Amino acid sequence: MSDKAKLILGDKTFELPTFTGSEGEKAVDITKLRAETGYVTLDTGYMNTGACTSAITFLDGEKGILKYRGYSIEEIAEKSSFLESSYLVFYGKLPTATELKNFEDRIASFDDVPEGIKQQIKAFPKNAHPMAVLASNMVSLSAFYEDMCAQDLTPAQKDTAIVQLMGQIKIMAAYAYRHSQGKDFVKSDKSLDYCSDFIHMMTGDKNVKKEVAKALDILLILHVDHEQNCSTSSVRLVGSSKANIFATISAGVDALWGPLHGGANQAVLEMLAEIKDSGKGYEAFLAEVKDKNSGSRLMGFGHRVYKNFDPRAKIIKVACDTVLATLGVKDPLLDIAKGLEAVALKDEYFVSRKLYPNVDFYSGIIYRALGIPTNMFTVMFAMGRLPGWMAQWKEMVEQPGFKICRPRQIYTGDTTNTYKDIKSR
Ligand code: ACO
Numbered sequence: 001m002s003d004k005a006k007l008i009l010g011d012k013t014f015e016l017p018t019f020t021g022s023e024g025e026k027a028v029d030i031t032k033l034r035a036e037t038g039y040v041t042l043d044t045g046y047m048n049t050g051a052c053t054s055a056i057t058f059l060d061g062e063k064g065i066l067k068y069r070g071y072s073i074e075e076i077a078e079k080s081s082f083l084e085s086s087y088l089v090f091y092g093k094l095p096t097a098t099e100l101k102n103f104e105d106r107i108a109s110f111d112d113v114p115e116g117i118k119q120q121i122k123a124f125p126k127n128a129h130p131m132a133v134l135a136s137n138m139v140s141l142s143a144f145y146e147d148m149c150a151q152d153l154t155p156a157q158k159d160t161a162i163v164q165l166m167g168q169i170k171i172m173a174a175y176a177y178r179h180s181q182g183k184d185f186v187k188s189d190k191s192l193d194y195c196s197d198f199i200h201m202m203t204g205d206k207n208v209k210k211e212v213a214k215a216l217d218i219l220l221i222l223h224v225d226h227e228q229n230c231s232t233s234s235v236r237l238v239g240s241s242k243a244n245i246f247a248t249i250s251a252g253v254d255a256l257w258g259p260l261h262g263g264a265n266q267a268v269l270e271m272l273a274e275i276k277d278s279g280k281g282y283e284a285f286l287a288e289v290k291d292k293n294s295g296s297r298l299m300g301f302g303h304r305v306y307k308n309f310d311p312r313a314k315i316i317k318v319a320c321d322t323v324l325a326t327l328g329v330k331d332p333l334l335d336i337a338k339g340l341e342a343v344a345l346k347d348e349y350f351v352s353r354k355l356y357p358n359v360d361f362y363s364g365i366i367y368r369a370l371g372i373p374t375n376m377f378t379v380m381f382a383m384g385r386l387p388g389w390m391a392q393w394k395e396m397v398e399q400p401g402f403k404i405c406r407p408r409q410i411y412t413g414d415t416t417n418t419y420k421d422i423k424s425r
Contacts, residue, residue, distance in 0.1 A: 009037055023058050040408045046228075047304075051405070052236065056089055056391050057227045061305035066312065068225060069093070077315050082220040083107065083166075083194055086387035089225050090162050090394065103163065104194070110167025111188035113137075114144040117172065121179050130379045131257045133176035134169070139250035141168065149244035152397070161245050162390050169386055170194065173379045174201035180375075195220070198383075203371065212370050215323040216380075219363055222312045223384025225391060231255040231262065235389040236396050240405040245393070252389045253382050259299070262360075262381040268300035269364040269374050272333040275340070282343040290349045298344060300337075300361030307354040316362045320369075329369045337365060 004015040005028045014037050017029040027050050034040050043049045058067045066073040069088050076085050087095045087103050095103060117137055124133050142149050148157060148164070167188075175185045178201070186201045195216040196208040226232070234255035239248040256262035275285055289298045303310055324331060341357055344350045364377050372380060396402065 007033075007037070009039065012037075019053075021053070022055075023060070034408075040410070042410055046233075051228055051233065052396065052399075054227060054392065054395060055092065056395060057225045057388070059227055059305060061303070061307050064306060064309040064311050064314075066226070073222065073311050074315065077218055077221050080221065082217045082224070082384070085221050085224050086162075086166065089387055089391040106163040107167045107194065108188075108190040108197075110164050111171070111190055113168050113171050113175070114141075116144060117141065118175065118185065121172070121175050124176075124179065126180050126182060128176075128180070129257075130173065130176040130180065130376055131253065131263075131382070133179075134172055134379055134382060135250050135253040135257070137172040137176070138169075138253055139247050142244045142246040145246070149246070151242045153245065158394055162387065165245070165249060165386060165390065166194075169383050170198045171201065173376070173383060174198055176379070177202050177373070177376055199370070209327075211323070211326045215319060215366055216370060218319055219316070219366060219380065220384040222315060222359060222363075223381055223388075225385070225388030229261065230258070231385065232389060232392050235393055237405045239393045239396060240403070242404075245390075248393055249386065249389055252385070256382055256385065257378055262378045262385070264299050264358070265360040265364045265367070265377040265381060266374055268337075268360050269333065269368065269377065271299045272336050272340075272364075275336055276332060282340050285340070286344060286347060286349075290347075298340070298350075298355070301344060301350065301357055302353070302355040303358045306356065306358065309356045310358045312359040313357045313361055316359060316366065317357070320362045320366050323366050324369050327369055331365055331369060333368070334362075334365050337362060 003018050005018055007014045007016055014033075016033065019027045019029050021027070030041055041049070056069065058070070059065060068076055068085060069092055071080075071088070076088075080088070083104050084095060084100055087100060117140060120137060120140055121133055124136075145164075148161060150157070153161060171188055178185050183204075186204045188197055189200055189206060190197075192200055192206065192208070193213060195213040196206075199208045199212060199216065200206050228236075231252040235248055235252040238251035239245075243251075259267045274280075275282075286298065288294045289296050320334065323329075324334060341361070345356070350356075364374070367377050367380060368374070
C-alpha cells in the first residue's frame, strides 16, 4: 500500500505524506496542504487533529488503553508512586533508587513559597474558589523568580522548574484551603512523604494514616498525564509563545477548571448530593440529562477519546471501595453513584453514544472520604496533572522544528462594510 494519501480537488490530484506512530496510529501530514492546494483543514473542536507528535502518553479510546512512556496505567498504579511516575513522564525513563531519592529530596526542599505569595493568598476573600487562588499564585511566581522566566530555560533550570513547581503547588494548594477556613498556614514538613505532607498542611495533623496517603498517591498517579486534553493543549499553546513556565502552567490550571474538563470532579459530587437531597429517582434524573433543553449533563460520564471505558475510572472504582472499607467510611453518595452508573449503562441513550464513567465519576468520593472538601477537588487534579503539563511543555520546546502554535480559521463574517458615523447608525 502507498504511504501517500491522495486528495482530489477538482481535476487535480495531490499527494500528501502519511505518518505512522509507534502504536500504529495513522495520520495524514497536512502541513504543506495550504501551500500546495490553497486549502486548510476544518476541524472544529479538534475532533480529528493531531496537534503534535509526542512520546509521553499513549491512549487508545476504543480499547480503553492508557500508558505512560509505554508502561500500562494499571501497572504504574499498582507498583509505582506519584513522584516516581512524575519522574517517568518528565525524564522519559524510570529513575534509579538514587535518582528517585534525589528527585524526592529536591521537591521536598521547596518547602515554602515567597512571602508575597502568602500575602496574596491572604488577600483573597475567604470564599474564593481555590482554583482562582492557585491560578493566580502560579502566574505570580514569575514575579518572584525572574531568573526562571528566561525565554529559553537551560537543562538545569528545567530540572529546577519541575521540582520547584511540584514542591510549591502542594504548599499553595494547602495554604489556599487553610485561608478559606480562616486558619493559619501549616509549614511543610520535609520528613513526610509528598501526600502525607499535603494532608498534614491541610489538617495540621502529622499523623496521616498510611492508607490515606496511599489512596491520594494513587489518585495523583492516575491524573499525571493524558496526552493532548484541553489543559495540556492550553499549556502547549501558551508555552509555544515562549511565555515563562509559571504563566504557561497557570494556563493549564485555568483550562482545567472548566466543568467539561477537570472541574467535572466537583460537579459530580454536587450532582450526587442534589440527587440525594431532592430524592429524585435515577430514571427521573437521567430523563433530565437526556433532554437537550435541560442544559444539564450526567457529570463524570462521557469522554472525547474513550468510547469503551476509561481505564482510570476502573482503577478508581476499585480504589474507592477499598479506601472506604479501610477507613470505615460509609458514604451514601457512593451508593447513588453506583446505582446511577448501573442504570445509565443499560440506557439506550448512553449505550448508543458510547458514554461511560470517566476518571471524575468516582474520584470525588475518595477525596471526600479522605476529608478533602469538594471545592478542592479540581486543585487535586491540578496537583496530579502538573508533571504531565511540565513534561509536555519540555517535550515541545526541545523538539526539532519548534514553532509557535497558531491554528487557522475559515472566515464566515461580513465581507465589505462601509463605516457609518455614530450619529447615523
Ligand atoms: N450526559 C448527557 N449527554 C452527554 C454526555 C453526558 N455526560 N456527554 C455527552 N453527551 C451526549 C451529547 O449531548 C451528544 O449527544 P448528541 O449526539 O445527541 O448531540 C453526544 O453525547 C456526544 O457528546 P459531545 O458533547 O459531542 O462529546 P464531546 O466529545 O464533545 O464531549 C465531554 C466530551 C465534554 C467529556 C462530554 O462527554 C461531557 O460533557 N461529559 C460531562 C462532563 C465530564 O464528565 N467531563 C470530564 C471529562 S474527563 C476529563 O476531562 C478529566
